Amino acid sequence: MKAIRLVPSAPEPVADIMFDPCVKCTICMEACPVARVTDSFPGPKMAGPDAQRFRGRFEQSTDNWIELCSSCRSCQTVCPSNVPIADINILAKARHRMQTGSSMATAILSHAHLVAKFGASFAPIANKSMRSKAIRLFAEKLFGVSAHAPLPSFASKKFSSEIKNRIISNDRDGLTVVYFHGCYTENNRPDLGLMVIDLLERFGCRVQVPGQNCCGVALVGVGDLKSAYRLAYRNYKKMAHVIENSDYLVFASPSCQLALTAEYTELLHFHKARIFTEKSIDLMSLLEHQIEAKGVQLPSAQKPMKLAYHTACHLKALGIGLPAVRVLRSIEGIDLTVLDAGCCGLAGTFGMKAVNRDISLAIGKAVADRIYELNPDMVVSECEGCRMMIESMTGKPAMHPAEILAALF
Amino acid sequence: MIYDVAVIGMGLAGMSAALSASEMGATAALIGSGPGTLNLASGCIDVMAYPPNQDNLPVDDPIAAVRQVASEFSEHPYAILGDKAVAKTLSWISAHTAAGGWPLSSDLSKNHRVLTAVGRFKITCLVPESYLAGIDLPLYKPLLILGISGLRDFSAPMLAEVLQMKGYKVRSTVLQGIPVGFQGHSLGVSRFFSESGIKQLGLQIRGFVRPGEIVGIPPILPPMPDIQYFRELQKVAGVEVFEIPTLPPSLPGIRLSKALRARCVSSGVELWEGVHALSMEESGGKIGSLLLAAGPNQRKLQAKTFVMATGSYLSGGIRVKGDTVIEPIFDLPINQKERMPLFSTSFLSSSGHNAGKLGVGVDSSLRPLGKNGRPAWENLFAAGDILAGHDPLAERCGGGVAASSGRIAGMNAAVAAGKGKKS
Numbered sequence: 001m002k003a004i005r006l007v008p009s010a011p012e013p014v015a016d017i018m019f020d021p022c023v024k025c026t027i028c029m030e031a032c033p034v035a036r037v038t039d040s041f042p043g044p045k046m047a048g049p050d051a052q053r054f055r056g057r058f059e060q061s062t063d064n065w066i067e068l069c070s071s072c073r074s075c076q077t078v079c080p081s082n083v084p085i086a087d088i089n090i091l092a093k094a095r096h097r098m099q100t101g102s103s104m105a106t107a108i109l110s111h112a113h114l115v116a117k118f119g120a121s122f123a124p125i126a127n128k129s130m131r132s133k134a135i136r137l138f139a140e141k142l143f144g145v146s147a148h149a150p151l152p153s154f155a156s157k158k159f160s161s162e163i164k165n166r167i168i169s170n171d172r173d174g175l176t177v178v179y180f181h182g183c184y185t186e187n188n189r190p191d192l193g194l195m196v197i198d199l200l201e202r203f204g205c206r207v208q209v210p211g212q213n214c215c216g217v218a219l220v221g222v223g224d225l226k227s228a229y230r231l232a233y234r235n236y237k238k239m240a241h242v243i244e245n246s247d248y249l250v251f252a253s254p255s256c257q258l259a260l261t262a263e264y265t266e267l268l269h270f271h272k273a274r275i276f277t278e279k280s281i282d283l284m285s286l287l288e289h290q291i292e293a294k295g296v297q298l299p300s301a302q303k304p305m306k307l308a309y310h311t312a313c314h315l316k317a318l319g320i321g322l323p324a325v326r327v328l329r330s331i332e333g334i335d336l337t338v339l340d341a342g343c344c345g346l347a348g349t350f351g352m353k354a355v356n357r358d359i360s361l362a363i364g365k366a367v368a369d370r371i372y373e374l375n376p377d378m379v380v381s382e383c384e385g386c387r388m389m390i391e392s393m394t395g396k397p398a399m400h401p402a403e404i405l406a407a408l409f
Numbered sequence: 410m411i412y413d414v415a416v417i418g419m420g421l422a423g424m425s426a427a428l429s430a431s432e433m434g435a436t437a438a439l440i441g442s443g444p445g446t447l448n449l450a451s452g453c454i455d456v457m458a459y460p461p462n463q464d465n466l467p468v469d470d471p472i473a474a475v476r477q478v479a480s481e482f483s484e485h486p487y488a489i490l491g492d493k494a495v496a497k498t499l500s501w502i503s504a505h506t507a508a509g510g511w512p513l514s515s516d517l518s519k520n521h522r523v524l525t526a527v528g529r530f531k532i533t534c535l536v537p538e539s540y541l542a543g544i545d546l547p548l549y550k551p552l553l554i555l556g557i558s559g560l561r562d563f564s565a566p567m568l569a570e571v572l573q574m575k576g577y578k579v580r581s582t583v584l585q586g587i588p589v590g591f592q593g594h595s596l597g598v599s600r601f602f603s604e605s606g607i608k609q610l611g612l613q614i615r616g617f618v619r620p621g622e623i624v625g626i627p628p629i630l631p632p633m634p635d636i637q638y639f640r641e642l643q644k645v646a647g648v649e650v651f652e653i654p655t656l657p658p659s660l661p662g663i664r665l666s667k668a669l670r671a672r673c674v675s676s677g678v679e680l681w682e683g684v685h686a687l688s689m690e691e692s693g694g695k696i697g698s699l700l701l702a703a704g705p706n707q708r709k710l711q712a713k714t715f716v717m718a719t720g721s722y723l724s725g726g727i728r729v730k731g732d733t734v735i736e737p738i739f740d741l742p743i744n745q746k747e748r749m750p751l752f753s754t755s756f757l758s759s760s761g762h763n764a765g766k767l768g769v770g771v772d773s774s775l776r777p778l779g780k781n782g783r784p785a786w787e788n789l790f791a792a793g794d795i796l797a798g799h800d801p802l803a804e805r806c807g808g809g810v811a812a813s814s815g816r817i818a819g820m821n822a823a824v825a826a827g828k829g830k831k832s
Contacts (some may be wrong), residue, residue, distance in 0.1 A: 023451055023723070025446075025657060025723075026448075026449065026594075026596075026657045026658040027443050027444060027449070028631065029594075029596060030444075030448060030663055031443075031444075032594060032660055033755070035591075035600075037600070038599055039588070039590040039591045039597060039600075039601065040591070041591070042591040042592060043591065043592070046592060072668055076683075076704075077443075077683035077703075078442070078443035078444065078682070078683070079442065079443060080442050080443045080723075080724055080725065081725075082442070082685060142562070145445070219758070227798050260661070261705065261706050262703075262704045262705055262706060265705055266704060266705060274705075277705050277706060288410060292410070316682045316683050317683055317703065317704075318683075318703055318706055319681065319682070319683045319684035319691055319701060319702070319703025319704075319706060319708065320681075320703075320706075320708055321438060321679055321680070321710070322679050322680065323679040325679065326410050326679065338674050340671070340674045340680075
């Protein structure tokens, strides 16, 4: 019999973040994608530092509009005074949730890792149902999951089983890296994960893929901090000992990286996760580093390509610049334009809820308009959510930068 | 990647530095925690209105005032930059904002009086096209001030009353039924102003206005740097219309900031958003890299040269620690002792406070000075509000100093990185 592993319970979310450094400069109000398109949400300053003045540390937030914060973190990214505005809003959401509970759509979408596990096991049926208009409309009526929002289709074989018998290269000179692939790669795009491993190995890394859970970014986003804490704990248990003996913990998805390296410690107070923060690096920065260190000349593109790059909000929140832009621009034959048109509107599971669908589309319009204007061959972005949204809005193929790189070889 | 130039600060000085460095062919990174105070300002570029040690009257010719300040005050940034470089920068920056969709007037010969929401006049040099009809208002010109019901940042009746006391022929009307958003600020109004809304506003203006009147409105047109919205409004209204600057969130400031940002992005400047620069690391007698933080995540950035456009107190370029003022990233000396007392006895003193003049001293190439009075690092340059010796609030010179020192620091940094020729 398997021993029952006890997960320590998560600390109760307490709204104890300092908001005093806020000087009411209004810069975050301009940066908020949600407030830009709806006046049902007062904007990050009023929802965060302003409202926090009137919330006791253990009090419930009584404002329903807090649910309209999409957790994109743009406010926190632009704050000149270092106020963790997004964290304040997520904690307010967590306390609001304790009072009102979650809607069906929120519960389903934030536990997407469980839904996806199930979906991937029945991929052919699940994919067919997701393409059926009638079933999607039914799901919208029943669960509140928008019938029109982009949902990823499931792969027939999961990433973890694809790599089950993989032989880890024995290159002793190379870097040892742990790859955190995330649920999307696991259930929806295992081929992307294989490309990532292939690129890492090509540029001199020994790649290990220990067992892992969902990062929990969607749970944090809706304020379900307890469930997120359980995932954080499990990820630590499964990966920490491998990471300790490795050079880097590498991510291809900015949202997963943000959860493990920032949200675990700052919001969940799971301080052991510092090891994730210390060892983490994004895929493109690591590849760039290896390409430079090894003096590799990247081959030129097979045919000239016009690319448009979309900056994911969570990539901005990581504060790493635009490594994909640097790498792709160094390839001959690639003409890359940075869109710089703001948030795509999906914000993870936010835009998948039927109630948020209109807001989501209105936010994404600026990105879609800019893409129509440029008319690129492809759009590039690290974030899987952004790619789904952009494909569904514009019909243009949207790729991870690793896919563009992998196609060179 | 090792950048040629890394610029810290995304305000007017930082964006000018990054743009000019990339024009010289340098690879540039623009690092910042947000769009800087440019977003909060009036959208005008002040050059010099009240030179230090003069009576409390504004000067007419900004460039002549720059020349005079340059000759009399050797510590003023203008003494290092010179009036020619300032004049050249102003044409350069208006060409950039115009290409970004948001033209500024390019008349450098004269300071203008811009009407503000409380009825005072702001003395400034470059003004956005949407202000032009309302600058230097003569007393004989009849005015109509339009307010919006529910917009809390702007009271048309109050402004009209203040102007009446000053002798203007003015009346006001408050428009009803325009959605003002959750909080009733100008940003809220502007966001929900569709193209048809602009047409309707134009038609309303046409209905209210009497022959000969010009019309002042709060800044409520969309926050994008696109002058076409304004031109459309003027066309439909059939009269001259002008915007009146209000409190932050300041739409004209946001538009100016976005126009320059778009220019940076299209010139290939790489934005490092959401990061605070913590400290630097030395490498071979030079600055080798910066340590950057985004929350708990830290990252190093390497470059051949660095430009600090980190601003003043509000942006954290200089900080007050106990009773001393420090420069937190490079630990440069601030020369606080030479400027005691830091504060004038009168809070709203027209000559400002000495605290407003604190910053880092620089050599003739804009390299900040160390404790021994020599450049602290050969590959570090400074621009904007961080520069010692000028008081942007009292002198109304912040924009001119920021853009000019930014452009020159960017060029000098690019040259030091081995790109282009020195100016």
